[in-house]
Amino acid sequence: MFVKSDLYIRGAESQRTAIVKMVMTIAERIGAETTDESALNIPIGMVMNVLAGDALHLGLLVGLNTEDSECVVMRVELPNATALMTLYDALLECFNEVEIEVDEDVEDVPWPF
Numbered sequence: 001m002f003v004k005s006d007l008y009i010r011g012a013e014s015q016r017t018a019i020v021k022m023v024m025t026i027a028e029r030i031g032a033e034t035t036d037e038s039a040l041n042i043p044i045g046m047v048m049n050v051l052a053g054d055a056l057h058l059g060l061l062v063g064l065n066t067e068d069s070e071c072v073v074m075r076v077e078l079p080n081a082t083a084l085m086t087l088y089d090a091l092l093e094c095f096n097e098v099e100i101e102v103d104e105d106v107e108d109v110p111w112p113f
Contacts, residue, residue: 001079002059002060002077002078002079003078003080003081003105004062004075004076004077005075005076005102005103005104005105006073006102006103007073007075007076007087007088007091007102007103008071008100008101008102008103009071009072009073009091009100010071010101011095011097011099012098014097015097016072018095019074019091019098020064020066020072022047022050023047023061024037026046027040030042030043030046037064037065037066038063038064038075039063040062040063040064041060041061041062041063042061043059043060043061044058044060044076044078044083044087045057045058045059047061047087048086048087051087051091051094052093057083057087058078058079058083059076059079059083060076060077060078061074061075061076062075062076062077063075081104084104088102
């Protein structure tokens with residue numbers, strides 16, 4: 001069973017922008033509809049391949065919320081807390097000027113903002 005979690009990414013605007021661009025570039029490459037950021041459904045392995053060079057990860061990057069100018073919210077659906085922490089660590093390794101707050105198990109919780 002997969003668990004939905006939200007990652008609240010705050011910090012340097014340049015790095016938040018780079019994270020959004022990375023995700024949207026992956027979405028465009030796989031043909032995902034990018035006009036609706038909340039419904040991207042990108043395989044998390046593709047994101048982890050960019051971040052850590054390892055595509056062997058299960059789960060989805062469900063979507064992004066960029067409505068708050070100070071925070072990007074990334075909703076993910078991952079198999080367990082270990083997978084979530086692996087993504088968390090990979091993001092911080094690549095984007096060291098951001099802070100990430102994790103809200104685990106947000107099943108059926110509406111998007112923030």
